C-alpha cells in the first residue's frame with residue numbers, strides 16, 4: 001500500500017480520525033476503497049491496523065483520560081462509533097480521540113454538543129471520509145450536518161454522564177431484566193440516549209411514568225420486588241445517589257401494595273439472571289438448583305445452572321396455591337425468628353409446599369416473605385422432620401476465631417468477600433455466625449498453605 005500524500009498527525013487526533021484524513025488527502029471519497037471493514041473496526045478500537053505502511057504513520061494512542069469512570073455496560077470506556085464536533089472539523093479537520101469516550105457529551109475544547117446522527121435522515125453516522133466534510137455518511141443523503149441543541153446543563157462530570165447513559169438504556173427499555181457487559185461501547189444515537197437518561201433521572205414526573213410503565217409489564221400475581229427488577233438493576237448501578245429519581249424509587253419500597261384480589265390467571269414467563277433470582281427468593285445457588293429439579297425454575301439454555309445463566313422463574317408462582325381464605329396464617333416474615341433459629345431456608349419451604357408437606361397460601365405482597373403464609377403447626381412438624389437430617393451447624397464468630405486463629409474482623413471481611421459463604425437468611429451480613437462447614441474448609445486451606453510454605457525450596 002502506497003500513499004502519495006502522508007500528512008502529519010495532529011495533537012490528540014484519534015487513530016481512525018487520522019486514517020480518514022489520510023484517505024481524504026489521497027483522493028479517496030470513501031475509506032472502504034482504501035481499507036477493509038475489519039481493519040476499519042480495529043482502527044476504531046484504537047488499535048494498529050496490521051498494515052505495515054499504514055501503522056508507521058499512525059499516531060500513538062493517547063490515553064482516554066476518562067479511565068477512572070467505570071460503567072457496567074462496557075469494559076473499555078471507548079466507543080467504536082463516531083461522534084464529531086463541527087467546530088473541530090471546520091477549524092482543524094480533526095476528530096480527537098477524546099470524542100470516543102462514551103462519557104462525554106460536548107467537545108472538551110469547543111463545548112459543542114457532539115453529533116452522532118444525521119438530523120435530516122436520522123441515520124447514525126459511520127466512519128467515513130464525509131465526516132471530515134461535515135456531511136452525513138449515509139450515501140443516499142450526504143447533506144451537511146447541523147449543530148445540535150442541548151437539553152443537558154453545561155458541565156456534567158463524566159460519572160454523571162455515565163449514569164445518564166446507563167439510565168437512558170433503561171428509559172428506552174423499561175422492561176430490561178438483565179445487563180450484558182461489552183468490551184467496547186457501541187451505542188447508536190448515544191446523544192439522545194444520554195438525554196433520555198438525564199430526563200429520567202432528573203424529572204420526577206418522567207420517573208413516575210417510567211416506573212408505572214416498567215411495573216405494568218409484570219403480572220399482578222408477583223410480589224412487588226419481582227415486578228421491579230428493572231428498577232433494582234438501575235438503582236444498583238447508578239454512581240450518584242443524588243438524582244431526583246432515586247427519591248421516587250425509594251418511595252416505591254414503602255408504598256402499600258394494593259393488589260386486585262382474586263385475579264387468578266397464570267404468570268407469563270419471567271426471565272432474568274440466576275443471581276437476580278437468588279437475591280429475590282433469598283436462596284443460595286444449590287437451592288436454586290433444587291428448585292430447578294422440581295421444575296420451578298427453568299433454564300433457557302442447556303448450560304449448567306450458574307449465576308450468569310438466564311432462568312425463567314414464573315413456574316414457582318404458578319405452582320403456589322393462590323388462596324385468600326387462609327389469610328389468618330402468619331407470613332414467612334412473621335415466622336422469620338423460628339425459621340432462622342432452625343435453619344430452614346426459603347428453598348426448603350418452597351420444596352415442602354410443592355410436595356404437599358406444608359399447608360400454605362400465597363397472596364402477592366411486597367416480597368416473597370410477606371407474600372407466603374404457612375400453617376405454623378405444619379411448619380413445626382417440618383422442622384422436626386428436617387432437624388433429624390440437618391447437617392448445617394453454625395458457629396459464633398468468637399468460636400470461629402478460636403478455631404482459625406483469625407480475628408473476628410478478618411472473618412467478617414472474608415465473609416463479605418464471599419471467601420466464607422454466609423448462612424442462609426443472612427442477606428445483609430448482619431448475623432454474627434458462620435457455617436461450621438465453611439470454617440472447617442478455611443482451616444484446611446490454611447493448613448495446606450502452611451505446608452506449602454514449609455516445603456523446602458530448591
Ligand SMILES: [Zn+2]
Pocket residue numbers: 085086087088089107108109110111112
Ligand atoms: Zn471541538
Ligand SMILES: [Zn+2]
Pocket residue numbers: 118119120121122123136137138141142143
Ligand atoms: Zn443524512
